[in-house]
Amino acid sequence: MSAVTHHIPDAMLAAYAAGTLPHAFAVVVASHVSLCDHCRVALAAHQTVGGVVLEDSDAVPVSSSLKDNLFAQLDAPFVPEPVYDRSGIYPGPVMEALKGRALKWKTLGMGVRQDILTEDAHGSVRLLYIPPGQAVPDHGHNGLEMTLVLQGSFSDETGRFGVGDVEIADEDLEHTPIADAGDPCICLAATDARLRFNAFLPRILQPIFRI
């Protein structure tokens, strides 16, 4: 298997560390970092900068009761947050987004399927299943899109994207990703805009498929 060659840009990792990245993209970043040591290191570097900013912040005295309240809670029982492990090709953050449910593939035609993980006003994140030779639904032209390959690979005008690779595209990028021969391509795809898979479905059908 080839190594990851398409990574998360630094500005996006910094925004992820600071928490300003919309949730849909944060799922993709957390998934990529789970698969990519290069970006895990880069993220840790940004956290170090954040730590310096924190440590150099002007100290503001805290009220005397704060420490007492805190220490009174140290022995209190608590339920640890659930930890989501990888399952097959799906990294922990995808399993977290699934919240324990099974995959529910919905067909989009031409053998292409999707499962929407989360969707809100700020964007959506979904799994896409694309048979070899089929086009990856066009989720651009309307904002920013991030596509992380979990199985198989796809290629477009900008290169080839294999497992762990992430393609980031904005409305300026005209591209037609096609799933390569071999295993069906499964991707985690996020967008910050309501999707228009215009190469795929007439606009009138979009509300039905929620794309």
Next chain:
Amino acid sequence: MPPECIGYSDQTHWMIAIRDHQDREAFAKLFDYFAPRLKGFIMKSGIGAAQAEEIVQDVMLTVWRKAAQFDPHRAQVSAWIYQITRNRQIDITRKESRPVPEELKEDPGSEADASQVVGLEQEAGLLRQALANLKPEQREIIEKAYLGELTHQEISAETGLPLGTIKSRIRLGMERLRHELKDLKQ
């Protein structure tokens, strides 16, 4: 102090004592050092004093409870607390939990490597120095970015920060950890 920890910063000492021995005295010292800075940090993003204290309490309790995850070979105490703090602030302000990467697991056989820990602290010190030497307006942009006041589009990829050296040090620290990805690829 155990001889292998000579050269560690106070903060790292305290955090290791908390992690390995649930040491309350060390936790009190860590609190005295970080709580006022945390409060100042949180209030910089426009949050009032009372709510900032609630977040401080919450963050410090998380530090206590998640101490087992602290690994000084690849993260400074301040970096680790920074991420916990930002995550909590997002949980509270956006009412959504933040997706986090899978944790790397420590190789059961791996022993503490003091030179790596000290090396990381030195690199972080250099980074801090570099930040201090920035022009005030540059420094302000960095602060805004890491306080969560800039979108990723607004964060210039070129921050002028020498992140390369700290990255190579963190990479060294990570080599002690089990690579599930590597396992997968075999």
